[in-house]
Amino acid sequence: MSLLGEDIVTEDGLFVVNMGPQHPSTHGVLHLKVWLDGETIHKIEPHMGYIHRSIEKMSENLSYRNFIFATSRMDYLAAHINNEACALAVEKGLGIQATPRAKVIRILMGELTRLASHQLWWGCTGLDLGAVSPFFYAFRDREAINDIMEETCGARLTQNYVVPGGVMFDIHPNFQKRTKEAIANFKRNLTDYDKLLTGNVIFENRTKGVGILTKEDAISFGVTGPTARASGLSCDVRKWFPYSGYENVEFDEILATEGDCFARYMCRMAEMRQSVRIIEQLIDNIPEGDFQEKTKAVIKLPKGEFYQRVETPRGELGVFIVSDGAASPYRVKYRSPGFSNLSALSTMAKGGKIGDLVAIMATIDLVIPDIDR
Template sequence: MNLLGEDIVNENGEFVINMGPQHPSTHGVLHLKIWLQGETILRVQPHLGYIHRSIEKMSESLSYRNFIFATSRMDYLSAHINNLACALCVEQGLEVEVPERAKVIRLLMAELTRLSSHQLWWGSTGLDLGAVTPFFHAFREREGILEVIEETCGARLTQNYMVPGGVMMDLHPDFQRKTKAILKQVKEKISEYHELLSGNIIFQQRTQGVGYISPEDAVSFGMTGPCARASGVSCDVRKWYPYSGYEGVQFDEILETGGDCYARYQVRMKEMMQSVSIIEQLIDSIPEGEIQAKTKNVLKLPKGEFYQKVETARGELGVYIVSDGAASPYRVKYRSPNFSNLSAMSHMAKGAKIGDLVAIMATMDLIIPDIDR
């Protein structure tokens, strides 16, 4: 008998165990119930709700200026991009034109966030698969990026920098110089990353062929972001539905065909270089001018429904606002990438060994607060 009063071995001879919510490799409070036959996984059932903070419902009582800050707490590693999605959705309703300078600053910040998020993922993936050194190397570069962000926005993780109509503060005078320095460092060190982890035989054998998902399944589970692109599904929102000036920059959508953990790893490693190239294109040509469009003191969206999707570091984030014409939204719904990606986990883990589940979870890059919201 376990604590829930269920038999550990059920009537079909399946061994039922719980992984999490306090398991170190689940990066938060993800609770997985696993049915095992020996060491082979039969199915996985995620249990949610441990970190539900009712962000959607809370937003209904906040004004359009105020509800953005809460989205930083959803997918905290891409807080800038979440804030951007909300700001874009409100702007869509207000029909304001964002100044060019604000657009470029937003793009720069979004890509810096993506870069730092992927770096943390790289470190923690190594840690989950038994390599401790990558964690420290990843945090060294991430620290540099966070310092750049902190200097301009005033906070490292939950920045709340995007406001409807533009950005909250102007760039710090040192921003360009420091960003260039950190980009140079990142470009140098990514080869070290490959040396340390990508080329490691133990790492390769633990990830290659593990957690395979076919493109058809990835689409039907609603997977987006690097996880789907590793299966060869072209789904980059930045390419397909450009927003906030992504139509003006050159970058490649990274596609792999492996569909396994190693392919997901490769997609993110290559995406880091794409982010670097996007920032390099923009950093020397930040236009002068206003950083905020003129908006009214109390924002009121017209009656109707507004939807905006963006590409966060983990996939497609959708913000859906229903407005009844009042000063606060009637209903807010976030379509979070991690929730949909998690639904495919049972399918990916079927038939894998229990040790592989950690590799699958690590390369899916799950952020639990984003699943529960």
């Protein structure tokens, strides 16, 4: 034991700093115990559970219609996609499919959600690296998407728009017009994003070659989403296990090989362009028909296990339902992308500076309630 105690300075002279649970760059109540050698990071230990609300356990007492709403509070930036994952899992159990119209609406809403999430991420990345202005430009564009959500779904963040068999109600008459406007504006503003951060020499220096995650590490930690794709691991669920009709839309899976913060940044920037591409393909081609497949008032899943994975802005979200034939699930398990991505943080940040840790956390795009659930 050193004189000051192991929690301040370790025996071999490492300085222990507790980042969080109240720290400006942890984006929530994440607690990182960081062992520092001067400014250099030696080891990181994430401590979690500060925002655990036992959504999985809660779901066991709710019906198959009701348990979906709680997933909006997991990854609150991609609430729609979370809801969709649950609805898809229930549909899988029932052996039904959503109507063609509902499927397209789900994709459109999902991609709008992805855009909104990536915009927020872009703003926060700038903010974490010390540039405050990007945050406001990002929020300006995100606001337009939130307005679309509010108009059609009734809520801005926790939409709860998806129900088993389709969507809760039809799209708003203004939906197409508003979406086209927002997308057109966003495409113009995307050049601003590049001017402000992408090409900036300080930003490049802060991110290039920082926090490298190799492909092997990405696989062994179970990292998914843009974080893994920046390391060259092809893992887009929309391509590999298409759901909701993603097999019918044209888009590219963005891959990079560097695996550093800048590659992750560029991956997400390119993904925004792909989302825009998907929305532009579908916005004028929403098929007519019902928005909801008829389901029984009380949904009962047959006995068995059902797993559905979707691609959230942060990576692969898996919903695993064990049913014993009753009106509520026997057990629900969510495989959240943030949890696996966070586990790679220590590997990425080792040997870097404190400033690098912040850059890495920003580009992994952590959402803490998603990690703790």
